[in-house]
Amino acid sequence: MRAMVLEGIGEPLVPKELANPSVLPDEVLVRVEACGVCRTDLHVVDGELPCVRPPVVPGHEIVGVVERVGHDVEELVPGMRVGVPWLGGTCGVCAYCRNGRENLCDHPEFTGYTRPGGFASHVAARAAYCVRLHDDAEAVATAPLLCAGLIGWRCLRRTGDAWRIGLYGFGAAAHIVTQVAIRQDREVFAFTRPGDTAAQSFALSLGASWAGGSDVAPPKQLDAAIIFAPVGTLVPAALKAVRKGGRVVCGGIHMSDIPTFPYRLLWEEREVVSVANLTREDARGFFSTPTAMGVKTTTQTYRLEHANEALADLRHGRFSGAAVLVP
C-alpha cells in the first residue's frame, strides 16, 4: 500500500510504500477511494494534540470499499462501501461508554491519530466504527461529511432550537452546517477572517443571510454561535454577539488561548460549551437524515502524493469548502 507518513512533528509527510496492514478479528481492510483533509490533521502534524507519536498516517474522513474482513466481523462483507470517521474505537466499559457518551471514552482510539488513517491507499478499521454508505455515494463529495459534517452536526445539535446561528470560521464544517441549518429553517450569519471576501461570498452563495469579518458585530443578535476556527479570541467575540441565554459552542479539538474578558459578556446566562469527537449514533443519525443527504459539498481534490500541498492550502485558507485526497 501507499501512504503519506508523518515521521517527525512539524515535518512534511513522506510518501512510503508499506505492506498492507494485517486485519485483526474485529477489523476490516478498506481500499481508500477518497480521504478528506481536516484542520485536526494540521493539529496532528503540528504536534498540537497530546498523543502524536510518529510514525503517523493522518486522515479521518475516509470513504472506501471493504476488501477483506476479520474472523469476527459479521455486519460488513467485501465490496461494501463504508466511511471511516475520527472515532476509531472505544473501550465499551468506562462510565462514558456505558452512558451513551462514547465520544468522551476514557480509552478511545482515533483514526489518523492513535490509529493509522486514510492518507493512504488502504487502511484497517474496526468494523463496528465504520459507517455504511450507499453504493452510489460519490467518494470525493462524501468524504468531508465524515468529520466536518459529523462534528458540524453535533455542534448544530448543541445549539438546541436556536434560530439565528453565527458560524465563526467558514471552512469545511461551516459550509456543510450552513446547508443543514437552512434546511431546518434557521438563519445563518457567517464570520470569516477579516477581509476574506471570497469566503464571505461563498457563505452568501450557500444561503447565509449575512457574512462579514469576525471583528464586526452581526446586524442582529444571535441565539447561538458555533466556533470552528481555532482562534481563542473568537470566544469573547461570539459571547458579545449572542443574546441573553445564548450559547457559544466551540467545535474544534484545539484552540489558541482564550483571552481574559469581562464577566458581563458571560452574564445573563450565556454559556460556553465545547463539542468533543462524535458518537456512532451521531454518524448514524447524520447519514440517515434526508437533510444531510441533500448537502452538496464543495471540494478541492488533490492526489494523495500532494497531501503536503493540501495541508498548506488548508493552513492558509487558499480554497473554499473542503480538501480531499484521492489515492
Ligand SMILES: [Zn+2]
Ligand atoms: Zn470507554
Ligand SMILES: [Zn+2]
Ligand atoms: Zn476532523
